[in-house]
Amino acid sequence: xxKDILVYPSGKLVFDGKEYQCAIGKNGFxxxxxxxxxxxPVGCFPLREVFYRKDRIEGIQxxxxxxxxxxxxxxxxxxxxxxxxxxxxxxxxxxxxxxxREDEVYDVIVPLGYNDNxxxxxxxxxxxxxxxxxxxSPTAGCVALSLHDLTxxxxxxxxxxxxCVVSDESVKGK
Numbered sequence: 758x759x760k761d762i763l764v765y766p767s768g769k770l771v772f773d774g775k776e777y778q779c780a781i782g783k784n785g786f787x788x789x790x791x792x793x794x795x796x797x798p799v800g801c802f803p804l805r806e807v808f809y810r811k812d813r814i815e816g817i818q819x820x821x822x823x824x825x826x827x828x829x830x831x832x833x834x835x836x837x838x839x840x841x842x843x844x845x846x847x848x849x850x851x852x853x854x855x856x857x858r859e860d861e862v863y864d865v866i867v868p869l870g871y872n873d874n875x876x877x878x879x880x881x882x883x884x885x886x887x888x889x890x891x892x893x894s895p896t897a898g899c900v901a902l903s904l905h906d907l908t909x910x911x912x913x914x915x916x917x918x919x920x921c922v923v924s925d926e927s928v929k930g931k
Contacts, residue, residue, distance in 0.1 A: 761801065762910070762920040764900050768893065773913055777906045783895035786924050790872070790881035790898070792836055797898050798881055801921040803870035807911060808856060810864045817865065819911040826863070830856040834882040842873055842882035854883045862888050865907055869900075869920060886920060 762772045766786055770779040787796035806822040808830070817823050828847075833840040835851030845853055856863050867886040876882070881898060889901035900920065902910065 759915075759917055761918060762914070764797070764920060764922045766924060770900065770902065770910075772910055777902055777910065778889075778893060779906075780889045780893040780896050780899075780901040781922075782898040786922060788924075792834065792879050792881055793897075794881075795895070795897050797896070797900060797922055798871055798884060799922050799924050800871070801919045802884075803919055804886070804914060805868040805870055805873075808863075808866040808868075810857070813861070813864050817908060817911055820915050821867070821911065826856050826866070828857045832856060832868075832883045836878040841878050842876035860890075861904070862890065862901070864888050865904065865911075867907075867911070 760773055762770060764770050764779060768779055768781055770777040782797035783795040785796055786799050787794065788799045790796060790798040804821055806824055807817050807819055808824050808826045809817050811825045831845045831847045831849050831853040833843055833845045833851055833853050835841060835853065838851040856866060865888055869884045869886060871884040872880045885899045887899055887901050888904050888907060
C-alpha cells in the first residue's frame with residue numbers, strides 16, 4: 758500500500774502513523790503559488806532526490822537517489838532564466854539559492870516535484886523539504902523538519918512516496 762507524507766497548516770507532518778513537527782511557509786499554504794510569496798504550495802508532489810553535505814552528514818539511508826551537495830551548487834529562482842527552478846553551478850549570473858550554506862538548513866535537501874516538469878516561470882522555485890531551524894521559524898515556502906526527524910523520515914520513504922500539502926486538517930493518511 759502506497760503511503761504519502763501529509764503536511765498540515767498547523768505545522769504537523771504525518772507519515773506512516775507518526776506525527777512530526779515541521780515548519781512551513783511564513784504565509785501559510787497557497788493554491789496559487791507565486792515566486793517570492795513565502796507560501797507553501799498545496800498539492801501532492803514526488804520526492805525527487807536527496808542532497809546532503811558530506812562534510813557534515815555521514816550519509817543518508819533512503820530509497821531515494823542521493824547526491825552530495827557541492828560548494829558550487831545553486832538553484833535558479835530567476836523567473837527570466839532558462840534554468841528557472843533547476844540546479845545550477847555557481848558562480849551564476851541569475852538570481853539563485855546557494856545550496857552550500859553556513860547554517861545547517863540545507864545540510865539535507867529534498868527537492869520536491871513542484872513546478873518542475875516543465876517549470877513555469879513565476880510559479881515558484883526551490884520548494885524543498887529541508888532541515889528546520891531550532892525554533893522551527895517559518896520558511897520561504899518549503900517544509901522543514903529537525904535533522905533527526907528528516908533523516909528518520911527519509912529512511913522510511915519509497916520512490917513512490919509523495920508529500921501532500923493539504924489545507925484541511927481532517928484529511929487522514931492514505
